[in-house]
Amino acid sequence: MELQLGLSLPSTPIFPFKMLDLNSYGYELREGLGPFGINVNNNCDSCSSSCSSSSSGGADDGGGGTKKRRLFDEENRIVPKTLPLLFWTNQRPNDEDEPKDVDDHSSSAIFKNDGEGLVGWPPVKAWRKKVRRRVANVRAAVENSCGGRASSSTYVKVKMEGNAIARKIDISLHHSFESLTTTLMRMFDISDENGQKSFKLTYLDREGDWLLAEDVPWRTFIGSLKCIKLIRSRC
């Protein structure tokens, strides 16, 4: 996505008041171009010429608004002290930015980590999460002792570090870490080298935290498990 910013600022320091008024970039969504029919890719020489021919803003409707409403009363605007670094164009953004590009470049597609859990969402303070953890664990333990699970499905996603493909296992078939790790090792074709475990079992819990499975009892693990990730053991 090339970014042409029109960096060379216009040479004349004095612009008509209306031109500098950032707030009057009247963008009429339903109509064609606004007062500044500038293509963002033009350099600023053409900007100044097309800007001076812009129509004036017109008064604010004062609420209600017809289709043709201008959004702001220009007389009340203060002249900003700096020039905009980019002149806003009213071209439909889709014409230029392919929204797809956002996904291509961004490591932050809307659902991070393939739905493994969003960081900081819902926006509940970490401090409250600690309280909930106690509540959730108690409830999960109770549910497990009754043989039930919090959610209806017992299949859990498993990913291995360095392996792009995620697998799923039926967690209800296992009752201990031993049986789980044996199955996982078979599934991902891992072998114990020299008696040392080459992979560590980590999991994402219901609060969105990544934890080491070996640190918690099986019951706790089962009660708050969302998905599993095998990471290479570095020791």
Added chain:
Amino acid sequence: MHKKMAFSFPDEVLEHVFSFIQSDKDRNAVSMVCKSWYEIERWCRRKVFVGNCYAVSPRMVIRRFPEFRSIELKGKPHFADFNLVPDGWGGYVFPWIAEMAGAYPWLEEIRLKRMVVTDESLELIAKSFKNFKVLVLSSCEGFSTDGLAAIAASCKNLKELDLRDCEVDDLSAHWLSHFPETYTSLVSLNISCLGSDEASFSALERLVHRCTNLKTLRLNRAVPLDKIANILRHAPQLVEFGTGTYTADVRPDVYSDLAGVLSSCKELKSLSGFWDVIPDYLPAIYPVCSKLTSLNLSYATIQSPDLIKLVSHCPNLQRLLVLDYIEDSGLEVLASSCKDLQELRVFPSDPFGAEPNVSLTEQGLVAVSLGCPKLQSVLYFCRRMSNEALVTIARSRPNFTRFRLCIIEPKTADYLTLEPLDVGFGAIVQYCKDLRRLSLSGLLTDRVFEYIGTYAKKLEMLSVAFAGDSDLGLHHVLSGCESLRKLEIRDCPFGDKALLANAAKLETMRSLWMSSCAVSFAACKLLGQKMPRLNVEVIDERGPPDSRPENCPVDKLYIYRSIAGPRFDMPPFVWTMDEDSGLRLS
């Protein structure tokens, strides 16, 4: 004519007049009238508020206000509350304490929010300020009970110690014993955030006993229910009380003790705490309910019927914090019982569950909006919403000043029409002309931002997540919201254009946070180069932004105005874009 008038008053007269002006905004306005007012005002300003600790340096503050007694500082951006700001980002208070220790031996009050406070800082406070009276640490971290012990031991005139929502390294509960036996000036103590390990009950009891001016006491979870009676017995003058854990084996003697001691607290207006509540003990508070104006049940995991019973005993309630266990039915009762309600916060009991676990929907919020004429501040977590409901809410409650709605699943549409919720939120900003704070959620297009830019003229803080289609959305907000001070955005398809086209706007705001959006490194560099009075911080734990193509979006962006220039206490994953090289590594 005006000049003459200014000189005709001796400075002392003006100072006296200014002493009635407390609010920061007014003080700032006063100081801008003319040079002599600026001078007089700066010498008599006693309370300084710094909304962003990096916007100005301690030395600049000290130079301008030579005689302040109270300072309030805020550090990390709001989204730090939700783990979006990596540990180590900054917000250290020590440099401030160090500068003030030398300049202000008479400093009395320090209020901090989202800052890193070390034991060293606390020890320096205890050592340096002989008349220290008030320490309020809100959502702070970095200190332990050792630091608290230093404060307790040295601050003979301490009136207020409030540690709301802090993360404290709980090394030992015995820090409370460091308050000398001669110490009696405590008025407010909030230790609700401290760990759940054994607490020094006898020290606490003795402290409460000898501090006869104690008005606010918020205990932590470690204090068991059967100890509360002993503590409260010594403090019938309490106005605000936070229980510890509210569970115990149900025993008649414990119950009657508790009920008795509570009913002797005639001044009690605010209750909180209630961890692990056992419903059987709730009626113990009924005698005080009729006077209650504030009730925080947000840790009380009790179900709707018990909540309803409780709430219907509190006709004078102005502020309620509660879990969504209250359900729509409970909120309907609230709407009919509590006509003075001004603030409501409903928190999710199971925020990460896929399915709703309680029957709380938009109906509850509608009921309260219709029934409570004074309602002005709402924080509401729910799982479904409709434009119709939002329009009803907006029409019936145009006096909202704070409206924060969190629909738990991102991009949830209107459940009735499957449309975006643009029209609903549009109604909120259109009808609620005094709206100062707004948080959006649900399925939203650029349209909602057009409404916000058009109508939300008094809006000061806007929180956006998973919304919008293009840069046009951000442009609407930046170009339309005249009063905007803080804007925080996450996971929205906003890129360079709107930001660069509205660069000047950023200098009129306190800060802008954008994470998981589409702002390129190139745009950040440009902003940093061209806007010397903005600090443009790129936060990226993936590594240096120049190791990727320039058009790659940055992970997190934090822009704030500053007259102190770029800071130098940044961790390795934060880069400030500035004039010189466009890139400064820490």
